[in-house]
Every structure is written in C-alpha cells, then in structure tokens.
Amino acid sequence: MKIWAFRFAATLLLALTISPAPARADLFVSSSFNDSVKEYNGNTGAFVTDFVPSGSGGLDRPEGLVFGPNGNLFVSSYLTSSVLEYNGTTGAFVTAFVPQQSGGLTGPVGLAFGPNGNLFVSNFVSGSFGSVLEYNGATGAFVTAFVPRLESAAILPEGLVFGPNGNLFVSSLDRRVLEYNGTTGAFVTAFVPTGSGGLLDNTGLVFGPNGNLFVSSITRQVLEYSGTTGAFVTPFVPTGSGGLAGPVGLAFGPNGNLFVSSFAESGGFPFANSVLEYNGTTGAFVTAFVSPLSGGLAGPTYLAFSPGAPVSSVPEPASLFLFGSGLVGLVGWLAWRNRSHR
Numbered sequence: 080m081k082i083w084a085f086r087f088a089a090t091l092l093l094a095l096t097i098s099p100a101p102a103r104a105d106l107f108v109s110s111s112f113n114d115s116v117k118e119y120n121g122n123t124g125a126f127v128t129d130f131v132p133s134g135s136g137g138l139d140r141p142e143g144l145v146f147g148p149n150g151n152l153f154v155s156s157y158l159t160s161s162v163l164e165y166n167g168t169t170g171a172f173v174t175a176f177v178p179q180q181s182g183g184l185t186g187p188v189g190l191a192f193g194p195n196g197n198l199f200v201s202n203f204v205s206g207s208f209g210s211v212l213e214y215n216g217a218t219g220a221f222v223t224a225f226v227p228r229l230e231s232a233a234i235l236p237e238g239l240v241f242g243p244n245g246n247l248f249v250s251s252l253d254r255r256v257l258e259y260n261g262t263t264g265a266f267v268t269a270f271v272p273t274g275s276g277g278l279l280d281n282t283g284l285v286f287g288p289n290g291n292l293f294v295s296s297i298t299r300q301v302l303e304y305s306g307t308t309g310a311f312v313t314p315f316v317p318t319g320s321g322g323l324a325g326p327v328g329l330a331f332g333p334n335g336n337l338f339v340s341s342f343a344e345s346g347g348f349p350f351a352n353s354v355l356e357y358n359g360t361t362g363a364f365v366t367a368f369v370s371p372l373s374g375g376l377a378g379p380t381y382l383a384f385s386p387g388a389p390v391s392s393v394p395e396p397a398s399l400f401l402f403g404s405g406l407v408g409l410v411g412w413l414a415w416r417n418r419s420h421r
Contacts, residue, residue, distance in 0.1 A: 104387035112378035126374030136172035182221030276311035321364030322350030
C-alpha cells in the first residue's frame with residue numbers, strides 16, 4: 080500500500096479521536112425580578128451560574144437578550160432605557176452599547192440583529208405609541224427610528240424577530256403581530272390580525288423549524304400561525320399545558336423543541352418562575368426544563384440559546400470507536416489488496 084494512504088488514514092483517525100467536542104449551547108434567561116441573566120445547562124437545564132450578576136453594568140429589569148455577531152450578549156435594561164453588552168464567554172460587563180435614552184429610547188424590550196448587521200430595539204414607552212429604533216451593530220450609534228413613533232400600526236411593541244422573508248415582525252400588545260419591510264421599515268400588514276386564534280397581550284414570538292410563527296399569549300398558551308400568510312393554525316401549547324403560567328419568551332432549542340419562560344407575578348401557579356419544554360413538532364409537554372426558582376430565577380422574561388453546536392451533533396464515544404475501527408479495517412484491507420496484486 081502506498082505510504083501516503085497510510086498517513087492519510089492515520090491522520091484522519093487521530094483527528095477524530097482527539098478533537099474536542101463542539102461547545103454546548105446553554106440557555107440564558109432574563110430574570111427581571113433580581114436584575115440578572117441566568118445560565119442553564121443546555122442538556123439538562125441545571126443551573127450553571129449568574130452569567131450577568133444582579134445589577135452588573137447598571138442592569139435594571141432585564142427584558143430582551145440576544146447574542147450578537149461578535150459573540151457577545153446584549154440585554155435590554157428596561158428601567159435604565161439602555162442596551163448593555165456583556166462578554167459572551169465570561170459575562171463580564173463590556174459597555175452600555177446603547178447609552179441611556181439614545182435616539183429617544185424609553186423602556187426597551189425586544190432585541191434583534193437584522194440582516195444588515197444592525198441592532199433593532201422595540202421602544203415600548205414613548206408617549207401613547209411605541210416604535211422600533213435602529214442602532215449601528217458595531218458601535219451602538221443611533222441610526223434611525225426604523226418604525227417611527229406615532230405610526231398608526233406600531234402600538235406598544237414587545238418581541239421582535241426577522242422572518243424568513245427578511246421582514247421585521249413585531250409583537251404588539253394590541254393583540255396583533257405587525258410586519259414591516261426589513262429594509263425600509265415601511266408598514267406591510269397586520270400579519271396576525273387583532274385577536275386571531277384568541278391572541279391576547281402577546282409578547283414573545285419566534286419562527287419555528289417548520290417555518291411557522293409561534294407567539295406567546297397571556298391566555299397561558301403559545302399560538303401557531305402560518306409563516307407565509309399569518310393564518311391561525313392551532314394552539315400549539317394549549318392553555319396551561321404542563322403548568323404554564325404567563326408565557327413570555329420563546330426559543331427553539333438545539334434539539335428542535337420549544338422552550339417557554341413561565342412568568343407569573345402572583346401565586347397559585349406551581350410552575351411559575353421556570354422554563355418549560357415542549358415537543359417542537361406536536362407541542363406536547365416534555366418537562367420543566369428549568370425548575371421553578373432554580374438558581375433564584377424570578378420573573379423570567381426572554382430567552383436565548385448561546386451560539387454553540389447542537390447538542391445532538393456531538394459524536395458519542397461509541398460512535399467514534401466504531402468509526403475508528405472501520406478506518407483501521409479499511410487500512411488493513413487496502414494493504415492486503417495491494418500485496419495480493421503484486
């Protein structure tokens with residue numbers, strides 16, 4: 080057998096057996112009642128650490144959170160009207176990325192990085208109507224009121240998400256989901272009309288693996304809508320399923336399941352102050368992924384998974400052994416074949 084073939088196979092086998100496993104995608108949760116962001120194991124839901132300790136950098140009532148293109152974590156600080164940046168590995172405070180009230184920001188909630196790399200922030204409190212403000216994604220400098228104040232369709236915006244079509248979708252507390260051109264900010268349509276499917280006091284929203292839009296409703300449900308037409312599909316998570324109390328943030332995890340923050344300001348809900356997991360295809364309740372009050376979680380709002388590799392993609396040791404054994408066998412067969420043809 081040619082010496083290069085042996086070297087290639089040996090190098091490949093060595094790389095497979097000693098390469099480090101991909102990073103785990105952990106779950107990060109805004110804990111609004113104690114002004115922190117908590118980190119949980121992305122496999123088990125076990126509490127890891129106060130990734131952003133209480134009040135770090137002036138954090139006061141955290142709401143939206145998103146990992147940026149630079150890998151850092153950005154958190155909206157509702158009561159200081161700012162967006163704060165934290166090191167995506169250590170949680171150390173970096174800077175007030177959007178300084179207090181920059182561009183007229185008052186009561187920021189939802190955060191989303193757009194296709195152009197800029198940061199978009201829902202401006203919840205700005206007179207009688209809200210707005211969506213755009214900031215430079217590298218410097219945090221104010222760019223424009225992407226969806227201007229007093230525009231008739233932008234009323235009390237909460238969660239934000241850019242859809243598969245590149246447009247911006249805004250969860251508005253007037254029981255609608257509004258769609259805006261992702262380049263110009265021009266109003267397109269009430270994608271989810273008022274109260275469709277029983278929608279009430281909606282906050283979080285996310286597009287799922289099937290392309291449909293999922294929206295949290297204060298009716299203790301998560302409602303599913305067609306991702307192309309906005310037509311109501313089904314109560315994906317039926318009322319109170321698994322003990323759901325006041326859903327806010329939504330995120331699809333690396334395993335394809337839906338994770339929902341269960342927020343409740345009053346007693347009587349045993350699964351308040353937790354994060355619940357639901358089957359990403361059927362909506363069936365799976366488990367209380369983050370147990371109630373785990374790590375001191377209080378008033379969970381928005382969720383984000385860190386940009387790690389999907390847990391399911393990490394090769395099992397047995398798989399590596401079998402694959403390596405196969406390579407060894409292949410090398411041996413090539414050597415025998417080479418000798419038998421001399």
